[in-house]
Structure formats: C-alpha cells, structure tokens
Amino acid sequence: MVRRRTAEERRRCAEENGFDDDDTDVDDKPIPRDVLDYTKERYNHQMDLWIDGLLRKKLGLSTTTRPKNYLTLENYMHLERQLWQNDGQDFVHEASRVFISGKLKCRVFTPARLGEVSEGSTRRGTSKGLRYRPLVVNPMLFLLAICLAAGAFKKYKTLKEVLDVRPPANQRYWVLEWSPHVLDLPVFPEASVDGPTNKIQTGNSFNTQLRYLAIRAGVSPVTVHSMRREALILATANGYSDRELINFAAHTNKMTLTRDYLSSITVVDGLASFLKLPLRSDQAEDFRSMTANRNPELLQSLPAKVQDELRQREDYIAITKKIEDLALEMSSARNGTVARELKSERGQLYEQRRVLEEELNRIRWNQERIHPSERKEKVYVDQHCSRFDRLRHMMPERITAESPTNLRSGRYKPDAQCRITLRGDAKCSTAAWTGARIVT
C-alpha cells in the first residue's frame, strides 16, 4: 500500500520540479489563451492530425461515449426496496440509509444537479450544497426525520408538534423557522459511527453510495443524471411548455434540454399509428427501464472459484507483483522525475490488470436470468443479504418506509389523514434513524 505524502513532502517535490512558490512576482494578468506565433504552425498541424482522425485511427482510440441510462419509477422502486427491505449493508451509522433515501427522493422529484444537494468536486472545500433554507419539495417524511433529528426547527421538537401546525384561516401556508444553530449545517452531512457530522457529504461520496446501491439491487450503475434525465422526460410528457421545463431544469440555454435530454426519446407509437389503433404513450418508459439492465437474480458476489481462477493465473500474479514493487519504489523515490515515471508505469500495469478483471464483469453481467416464477427457492451468495433476510422481521419500520403504495397514493403527505412517527426518541437519538413508520 502506498504511503500518502505529507504536505511538506509534496511542497519539496514541487520545488524539485522547478515550481516557484514565491508569489511576490505574481500579477493578475490573464494567461493568454491564443497559441503563440512560434508554436502555431506545429499546433495547427497536430490539431489537423487529430481532427482528421489520423492519430485516432493509428492509435485505435475509441470515440464512443458512455451509454445513457434512465432511473424510471420502476428502477427507482428497485433501489428503494433494496435499501429498506433487502439490504443487509452495514452502514457506519443508520443515518446513512435515511440520507441516501432522502437524496434519492430529492432527485427523482426534481431534476436537481449533483452540486445542488451535495458538495461538487469542483466546489471542494466550499461546503456548497443543500442547506437549511426554505424546503418546498416533498419527500416530507424523510426530510422531517432528518430535520427533527438535527433539532432544526426553532419552536418544535417533536413530530406531533410539527404536524399539528395549521396555516392561519386566511392563508394557505405557514413558514416554520429554523433554529439558528442549523443555518450553517448541511441537510445531508457525512456520517460517522457517532452519527451525522457537521461536514457536507461530497458528490463523489454520494455517487459511490448510489453506484453500489444499484449494484446490490441488481441494476447496472445509475448516476445522478439518470434521475435528472427521467425527471425531465416525464415532465415533458405532462404537457408543460418548453419555457417551464427549462426553468424546472435550471437551464439557461434552451438548446441543452432538446439536445442532451429529449433528442433521443420518442413516445410515438409507430405501430398503432400505422394500424390506426388506440395510441399508447407509456411504451417508451419500459424501454428506458431496460437501459438499467436489471437482473433480479444477479449474484452479488461472483463465485469464489471464478475469482480465484483469475487471481491464480500467471499473468495476473506477475502484474500484481510488479504493481507492488513499483509502489515500494515510488515511496522511496527522492527524485520527482523518477517518481512520475514510476507512477506512469504503474498506471499502465493497472490498465493491463483491469483488462483481465473485465472478464469477471462479463461473467457477472452475463449471469443467467431466471424468471422469478421458475426459481423454487432463494439462493444467496451475498452473506449480508442472507443474514438480513433472517433478521428483517425484527425491523417492520424498514418494510413500511419503502412502499410504492404509500408513495403513489400520497400517504406521505402530512396534511392527509395520516401520522408519521419516529421509532424511539425523535429528538436526536440513534434510534430515530433506524426508520420511520406510517400510522394511518
């Protein structure tokens, strides 16, 4: 394992590479964007080579882009069901489960970008993201649980107090004030073994959680944009004008919506149009669901035999040994140039090993699909899933927390004839995070 360099070591390494950190001669003149005259000819020649595709062809570089997938309602339910009903994942704190579910709802009900809820990587250190500002989106159940556990309301400490508040007779709404101490806190913080911290969770971190939740649910990895795309497409189908949709997506350029989100989607029923049958409008959603490539019987772990066979192969062992040797050499390298060369060499070896490991991925995603009605008994390869299945009856709240029926019928709305209670002390205890229960 490579030892991380300290700040002092990084500074020394930068100095060795000719970096001058003396900022007394720094001015605020912009860096010229134009190519300087004496390099222009060579620059243009190289760009021509690239644009014409000569280099691309010679090096065999790929120009394909990642396939886009969509988190439709059906796929979304698979994730929620996995999270609350089937998931034996041991989070460092149960608050993580509530945060993930809350973030999922923020994204499927709105086309929010990553950076509007989490701290985006290009805003690292700024703590920008969702804060305790007026929250007008519904998923109220999860936001209420999060707010109460954080002691976020100025005058109300229990769920009953919050739900008993009614707007004045001549007004349709009433604003609940935040406690001053939460105004600088993120709504979705990082979690530790002691519970939520005061630090906002980064976008990278949420992406990782979302990616592994999808894999555990047997769905190919979905991203924040999978939800954003679907939210916009569904809104389009509901007859809103382009202007309203652009506002909804917070686009400033009208091209973005049509080019990047709607261009490849059609709800036209060609068959019914031609045969003059009643038109369907929902068939496109099933095709979008299929982009997630779900296999309900996907084994969470590959059979040990398959993994072991790969790792016993001579070429795999040789590459792994070289990577370890290079890591040792890098940690002891004093010269920056040498260290860079070693790092570059190690990168090539990682790539070689990744190619070998792709074989495992192919096996994983080519696993046989068995229709649930043909499966006589449950088969568990994932030890977490197996263990949780034996214990799930002890956590009825988690079964209720994810419920398509409740979600679609609107029973989450606190102004309906329902009550939402938190198990244990709603003020800020660990038990408050173990789940929420709906009592009608």
Added chain:
DNA sequence: GATGCTTATTTGGGTCCGAC
C-alpha cells in the same frame, strides 16, 4: 442552430479508520 470552450460530473485506484 452550430460551434468551441468552460465547468461539472463520473470513475476507479488509493487511503483512512473503526470493528472484529
């Protein structure tokens, strides 16, 4: 509406740290 450029997001290896 097309294009080129900037900015944001995603990815995957690496690291940290607590639990066992």
Added chain:
DNA sequence: GTCGGACCCAAATAAGCATC
C-alpha cells in the same frame, strides 16, 4: 492483522454556456 465502509484524488468524460 484483516476487513469493509467512507472518503480522497486526479483523470476522463459529459453537461452547459457564450458567441456568432
């Protein structure tokens, strides 16, 4: 010492914007 969840980092890639 090992394992695994959470996070970090930097490169790759996609989204988004300004301009013509």
